[in-house]
Amino acid sequence: MDYTKKISHVASTIKPSGIRKFFDLANQMEGVISLGVGEPDFTTPWKIREAAIYSIEKGKTFYTANRGLIALREEISNYYNRRFNVKYDPEKEIIVTAGGSEGIDIATRALINPGDEMIILDPGYVAYEPAVILSGGVPVHINLEEKDQFKLTPEKLKNAITEKTKVLLINYPSNPTGGFMTKEDYQKLVPIIKESGIIVISDEIYAELSYEETPASLASFPEVRDQIVVISGFSKAFAMTGWRLGYVLANPVLSKAMCKIHQYIMMSAPIAAQYGAIDGLRYCQEEVEEMRQAYEARRNFCVTEFNDMGLKTFKPHGAFYVFPCIKSTGMTSEEFCEALLNDQKVACVPGNAFGESGEGFIRVSYAYSLEELKEATSKIRIFLDKLKKEGKMKD
Numbered sequence: 163m164d165y166t167k168k169i170s171h172v173a174s175t176i177k178p179s180g181i182r183k184f185f186d187l188a189n190q191m192e193g194v195i196s197l198g199v200g201e202p203d204f205t206t207p208w209k210i211r212e213a214a215i216y217s218i219e220k221g222k223t224f225y226t227a228n229r230g231l232i233a234l235r236e237e238i239s240n241y242y243n244r245r246f247n248v249k250y251d252p253e254k255e256i257i258v259t260a261g262g263s264e265g266i267d268i269a270t271r272a273l274i275n276p277g278d279e280m281i282i283l284d285p286g287y288v289a290y291e292p293a294v295i296l297s298g299g300v301p302v303h304i305n306l307e308e309k310d311q312f313k314l315t316p317e318k319l320k321n322a323i324t325e326k327t328k329v330l331l332i333n334y335p336s337n338p339t340g341g342f343m344t345k346e347d348y349q350k351l352v353p354i355i356k357e358s359g360i361i362v363i364s365d366e367i368y369a370e371l372s373y374e375e376t377p378a379s380l381a382s383f384p385e386v387r388d389q390i391v392v393i394s395g396f397s398k399a400f401a402m403t404g405w406r407l408g409y410v411l412a413n414p415v416l417s418k419a420m421c422k423i424h425q426y427i428m429m430s431a432p433i434a435a436q437y438g439a440i441d442g443l444r445y446c447q448e449e450v451e452e453m454r455q456a457y458e459a460r461r462n463f464c465v466t467e468f469n470d471m472g473l474k475t476f477k478p479h480g481a482f483y484v485f486p487c488i489k490s491t492g493m494t495s496e497e498f499c500e501a502l503l504n505d506q507k508v509a510c511v512p513g514n515a516f517g518e519s520g521e522g523f524i525r526v527s528y529a530y531s532l533e534e535l536k537e538a539t540s541k542i543r544i545f546l547d548k549l550k551k552e553g554k555m556k557d
């Protein structure tokens with residue numbers, strides 16, 4: 163049977179992730195050092211693992227309420243309030259999801275009608291555009307620029323909003339750029355959001371991993387609080403990628419609509435992960451802070467190294483990625499990553515995997531030990547020195 167004819171239009175339309183494509187290539191080679199994966203190298207803090215193990219030992223192996231364990235929703239509500247001074251009702255405004263990924267999906271599906279425009283940032287996380295397409299929406303890209311440190315400026319937002327715009331999806335601190343929005347940066351967007359009446363899905367999954375500045379949230383502006391849908395989770399700051407746990411905070415009417423979708427596609431998030439996360443929020447701030455400090459030291463190392471070897475790299479203020487500019491090599495992002503992989507067996511992700519505006523950049527994850535980062539960057543330096551010797555690199 164020719165299955166290509168059986169696949170739905172939307173499933174045929176969405177492209178496989180550019181990250182995966184590149185890693186399939188890398189996986190075919192021996193001894194590759196990867197700086198490609200956006201996943202903490204730390205094991206989940208012991209207190210979380212212990213609470214989850216204990217819950218299993220006690221036979222807590224069932225579905226939970228669709229929205230998640232009430233004790234966890236209460237902890238999420240307190241945690242968010244502690245950090246951003248915004249209260250969400252655990253009964254009506256919080257859903258515990260299977261990762262931030264599910265949160266992005268159910269928020270988009272609950273808001274988008276066929277033909278609605280949803281603005282996404284470019285470069286941006288690979289799952290956003292498929293989420294819009296799978297909902298029948300029309301993705302509209304805002305091209306972010308390095309000169310603005312990849313921030314969303316009020317001018318860019320104003321220019322992108324049309325009568326058909328329903329939703330804006332933002333993500334700060336950003337994957338892949340490490341771009342950061344301060345409270346003052348958000349303040350400038352607030353009147354535009356208020357006036358246009360659009361809904362903003364704010365993916366704040368990296369907010370705990372902020373360095374120079376205090377993380378901010380659009381939800382903390384009372385004028386627009388009701389228009390903001392917060393996506394967050396445990397994968398990054400709590401080193402819990404494999405547990406599949408996240409949450410969505412939103413207005414009660416929207417939350418109810420999202421919960422219907424969640425109920426049918428997921429039923430509930432994994433129960434052991436939920437028990438672990440309760441203790442994570444209660445008792446693991448020290449561990450989260452230790453990991454944050456380790457990432458900060460690695461970021462400092464990477465920014466210095468890449469700039470020193472001739473790849474202009476701005477200092478990101480959050481998440482765990484640097485986004486060096488490779489335009490001086492005259493290669494495209496894909497050519498650069500392929501040549502680097504073949505020559506030095508170091509895998510990075512081509513910037514164009516995150517959208518057109520990522521062309522001319524590579525994404526380097528520093529969720530790796532300093533030793534690994536040192537080894538990988540010394541190999542990248544050798545690769546660049548060869549290019550310089552061959553006269554292929556502009557100063």
Ligand SMILES: Cc1ncc(COP(=O)(O)O)c(C=O)c1O
Binds near residue numbers: 287367
């Ligand atoms: C910006 C962003 N949002 C969401 C996710 C999804 O995270 P998870 O589903 O593991 O919570 C990721 C994962 O890389 C991400 O980088």
